[in-house]
Amino acid sequence: MRRAQTVVVVPSRTIEKFHEPPAETQAYEERLLCLLLTLRDPSVHVVYVTSNPVADEIVDYYLGLLPADTRANARERLTMISADDPSVRPLSAKLLERPTLLTRIRWAIEDHEDAYLVPYVTTELEYALGRELDLPVQGADPALAHLGTKSGGRELFARAGVAHPLGVEHVRSRADVIAAIARLRAVRARLGQVVVKLDDGVSGEGNAIVELRGLPRSGTRTELHKIAERVDAMRLQATGVAPHEYFERLERGGGIVEERIVARELRSPSVQLELSPVGAVVVSTHDQILSDDMCVGCRFPAEPAYAATITEAAARIGAELVREGAIGRAAIDFIVARNRSGSWSAYAIEINLRKGATTHPLYALELVTGGAYDPAAASFRLPDGSTRHYVATDYLASPRLCALGNGVLLAHVDRPRLDPDGCGVVFHMLSGLTELGRIGMTVIGRTAADAQERFEAVQSALLTAAANLESEVAVVA
Known part of the structure; x- marks a missing residue:
């Protein structure tokens, strides 16, 4: 029997955003709930900590995505802990102020010899939390935080010899x-x-x-x-x-x-890396979906026409990050411009030395399919050799969606269970539905076209359900 492993997820976001409401903070803390799918391995235990309690129906939704043979005892290997603190402060700071909560987390760890802390971003707060819990932190040392800034990224691109604006x-x-x-x-x-x-x-x-x-x-x-x-x-x-x-x-x-790079055709792809002392491994490429220059989603994997180009550039940047001592997940954002010859030129834009908008969709895909990304082929392959694609967003938003609520939402899309081959939809940020009228989802298909078609179908189903419910309420009134 495998030794028990405990994953302690503290999705603390020590990131300053303009005018972020508490409901949005909570929704972002729930983006990593896809890690509950690690419970498909019977040796894994998960401790998931949030500022406010996660609704039981949301937890049940994720457990319902597990294979039937592991679903029964998955709940026993899951501990949900809430700080009961809605203030817009980093979750790690709230925990460090509450010794009782730290004790609850320690008690929930099955085996301290095989446990680690998973934050959203690593700052001095997350490292202090790791010390208090006596757990290794899955993320870069805060002393390297400058590498994840726009200025630090540009300086590193220059050292790595990678083109940038x-x-x-x-x-x-x-x-x-x-x-x-x-x-x-x-x-x-x-x-x-x-x-x-x-x-x-x-x-x-x-x-x-x-x-x-x-x-x-x-x-x-x-x-x-x-x-x-x-x-x-x-x-x-x-x-x-x-x-x-x-x-x-x-x-x-x-x-x-x-x-600002200008061309007849521009794309905004990214490359996700896993950094360790032995090197940088490319784990994904994505095409970002932009709205008014803001990232609102992604398509996976990136277009083959430039996937190799950005992969090679990201590998050089990753090697430089490893030389600096960085570990954990990182993502490199690019802009690619189509030349008159039809080829693409790539420019490195930013280093995200943390988890980001492409992290949780990839986690979801990996955990529901058991597949992995092949950088040489620029494709994601399952053990049987078949490929998978997805379209993901954190910004499926409409004022009408506020009326749905989680229970109604899941009922109107027929309480989705993933297909046996892993195709279908995985929702996230579900708690943002009622107050923000916004949720996220990762929609998996066998081809890029299949994933896009499924995405549009789910989006249409949700908006139609919200409109119908709104009409029913109006009639009753």
Whole structure:
């Protein structure tokens, strides 16, 4: 019999976002509930910790995705713990303040010799939590956090010899942004747009676009004044954020200014790596789905036309990260531009030295199918040799969805059970449904077209169910 292993999941997000409501914080903490599917292995125990209790129907949903022969005792190997604290603070901080909760976590660990801590991102708080629980942390040392910033990423790309956009690192004020743009225009006179990015921004929320076309020539007397006018009129990607709030964040955490790549056709793929002392392993490629330059989902795997190019570049970046001592999951974001010849040029954009929007969909696929990604073939293969694809999003949103509730949602899509071959839908962020009108899902298919068709069918079913329920309520009223 295999020795019992305990996975302690603390999805703490020590990440600053503009105006995040508590319901969104809770929903993000539930993104890693797909790790409950590790309970398909009878030797695995899971301790899952959140700020607020996870609804029983949500836990039951994930356990219901397990094979029938392991479903019966999976609940016995699962411990759900809540801090009962809805405040928008990192979950790790809440736990460190509560010795009683730490004791509950320790008691729930089956074997301390074979247990580890899984956070969303690793900061000093998560490492302190690991020390308190006497558990190794699955993630990079906080001393390496600078590598996951926009400035640190650009510097590492240069060391790795990987192409990246023209830019300036470590800007911290409006004046720095203006000076950086002037420097870039001196190098590239026909620069049409730049993007200002917060070093710690996520999902494109920390980005702002500055239009430069029509400015005086570089070096002329009025150039800086005109650049300042364009900076004051820059388009912020985050909604409801005033320019002064943005620059306050920039002053606190720093950022970059870089050219906005322009081409007839652009894509935004990413490569996910697993880092360890022995090297960097490519575990996935994705094409990001963007809405107004913000990432709202992904398709897996990335297009074969450029998968090899970004894989090779990511491997070089991963080797550099390993040399720096980084371990755990990381993702490298790229922009690829189609050339006139039809080939693609790739530019590295960002290093996510943490779990991100492509982590939980891949976990879900791996755990329900038992397959693995083959970087050489740019495909995901099951043990029988067949391939799988998926379309995933964290942003299936509509005000109408608020009316559904988890129970009604699952009933209207026929309480989905995955097909025996692993195709179907895995939902996540279910608690965001009632208050936010938003959920996430990973939809798995045998081909890219099959996955897209299934995705659209589930999306249509949910929105139709919400509209019908809304009509029924209106009739009753």
